Ligand SMILES: Nc1ncnc2c1ncn2[C@@H]1O[C@H](COP(=O)(O)OP(=O)(O)OP(=O)(O)O)[C@@H](O)[C@H]1O
């Protein structure tokens with residue numbers, strides 16, 4: 001017995017080590033596998049510069065929204081209202097152009113200001129009224145969507161289209177604004193957002209405080225950290241990021257559509273949660289979330305190219321997601 | 334248990350340890366923080382499965398790899414980290430009867446609540462504790478939580494009972510109750526008990542045999558007879574400890590802090606008056622439940638004040654939250670480290686800077702990583718925190734070392750008044766000495782120190798002046814050099 005056990009542990013140790021590696025890098029591994037798979041299957045259409053750019057472009061909005069969720073996760077919260085926030089921002093910014101003929105910068109500033117108000121509303125309900133985060137932001141999901149739709153008069157807004165009561169509109173969407181949503185710029189915006197949030201969370205004391213609050217509220221409070229202030233800050237930031245996502249979306253599609261942002265919620269949630277474990281971070285982080293978004297985006301792009309019918313695509317997407325998560329969480333005691 | 338070894342990443346927690354327990358006897362297991370006591374007991378209780386070595390039971394080799402295996406052999410354990418073993422949002426009854434609810438339901442589907450509560454009440458009365466079984470555990474005090482855990486361990490008949498520092502949060506009366514129960518289990522039920530504690534007098538009171546550990550190895554294994562406390566300490570630390578309480582000579586300055594008529598919202602603290610002079614260490618003595626913790630927390634803004642005033646350096650303070658307390662020059666080392674003091678999922682270095690992060694960041698809020706790590710290394714050496722490196726997660730430190738982290742993070746704060754609430758709980762004698770020395774140094778710098786404790790020897794050892802608390806208020810002020818433990822006890826129990 002005494003002889004056989006050491007041998008067993010040695011093996012187990014090697015096993016745990018390789019297991020640790022998989023747990024740490026599981027999602028990154030999945031990215032490579034998926035990438036290799038599509039590249040081999042469709043070398044001449046998938047593995048092209050233009051397609052790579054198009055993947056990055058398509059994930060940029062998801063990434064920015066997912067980063068918003070990530071920030072809310074750092075304080076042990078969860079912002080479910082980001083999708084509706086994006087819709088709301090989309091509607092608002094387009095209406096600024098089409099209805100009110102505002103130039104680009106003021107339109108964006110007005111939208112961001114309104115977004116901060118909405119974020120403050122979330123924060124107030126969570127921090128002061130003390131309704132659990134999930135419930136507040138779930139209600140927010142409905143409210144902001146409804147507000148956006150009501151504001152738009154129940155329909156979409158686009159250039160040249162008269163308002164619902166028949167008033168003609170004369171505003172145009174400035175070409176400069178359209179640039180935001182096009183190839184190099186939208187990707188650059190994403191990279192900047194990821195980098196800034198990464199720096200904020202890891203290298204500033206504010207970011208550290210947020211992790212501390214998320215780690216143990218009572219300990220944070222007794223360390224003299226104003227817990228409620230940082231929780232509120234997190235929701236303000238997530239609302240702002242969702243709004244930036246919505247503005248990018250508006251520029252990309254050039255109009256305000258009903259529920260335009262709703263479709264981004266689930267991929268963004270997935271990206272943020274995959275991000276938790278990337279590189280063994282074990283906590284919400286910007287780079288991880290970006291990797292998560294890449295994983296989700298790659299999958300989507302590749303499946304479309306393989307002409308998987310849209311109605312079956314979700315099955316594949318969901319399954320691969322589960323697989324990636326299984327790789328990361330398996331045996332994480 | 335023979336030849337037990339276990340490793341964690343970067344730490345060899347046990348190497349070739351032999352240990353044995355017979356039924357009907359009480360064994361002491363002592364050693365410095367991080368010596369491996371808890372780990373050894375966890376192996377015995379089936380909490381780990383990656384150890385090497387073998388375990389024999391009644392002469393037969395058995396395999397204990399899961400808590401289930403251990404339970405089947407009749408081994409029960411009361412874990413050191415109270416909060417990890419309790420379900421906070423369930424009632425006292427549910428927590429006590431947890432094992433029964435989980436394991437003894439057999440084919441039954443419905444829980445009979447009246448029976449569960451009755452059984453729980455019976456166990457509590459065996460321990461002589463008054464506690465409503467409907468209370469939610471989250472609302473209990475640390476000492477009560479500890480008793481709930483002990484109650485859970487004896488809810489089922491066991492043959493071996495492991496008590497990992499059960500007395501750390503308990504006062505003398507509760508400890509006496511526990512010992513009474515242990516004696517009863519040993520004598521009348523032939524239970525074998527392993528008792529871990531850093532309070533050596535207790536060990537001598539209740540145990541027959543002693544095993545002393547150091548750095549993951551057994552140093553000695555003998556009967557207690559003929560041993561002295563000093564000898565045990567020498568084995569534990571590998572050196573003699575000349576004096577527990579370092580001497581200091583500080584010239585006391587003016588009155589720094591004045592507390593008048595402090596009253597807490599729910600009356601947990603009422604009409605409390607005290608003052609602290611610069612360079613003075615002021616004790617708050619009292620039994621568990623006297624309101625010491627509540628007093629400290631009220632002063633620090635963690636509980637709501639409704640009446641009274643706090644004056645610091647002649648300026649009236651407006652403390653509405655711990656945050657405002659810190660900005661106005663107060664610091665508190667709280668009692669319940671796991672819940673209130675440390676971030677178990679974070680590395681040691683960021684725990685040590687979490688209360689003073691502004692010191693380690695630029696005006697824009699960027700963290701000066703190098704300075705932060707340097708400070709962490711300094712505190713680690715100052716307090717002798719046993720950790721493989723400063724980036725280790727605090728969850729992986731031994732209980733006593735977590736406590737040192739909770740204390741250490743405040744030592745560098747620029748506060749005027751330091752409040753310590755039972756800072757030496759679960760800390761070994763050597764480390765106690767270090768903590769006292771650091772507290773002494775704070776006093777030498779002209780800070781005011783408030784030291785709340787139910788350990789009267791410590792109060793007598795390090796304070797200049799002592800206030801005694803009883804039933805939520807301060808009942809007596811005493812010059813420490815003129816008093817004895819008996820007097821403290823007299824006033825603490827309501828004597829006048
Ligand atoms: N899960 C873990 N991962 C990594 N290291 C661990 C783990 N558990 C324990 N250790 C390490 O093993 C050593 C022994 O720890 P243990 O908890 O047994 O000490 P102890 O004797 O009970 O100390 P204390 O008196 O402070 O409770 C310590 O150095 C600790 O840091």
Ligand SMILES: [Mg+2]
Pocket residue numbers: 370371372413497731732733
């Ligand atoms: Mg221990």
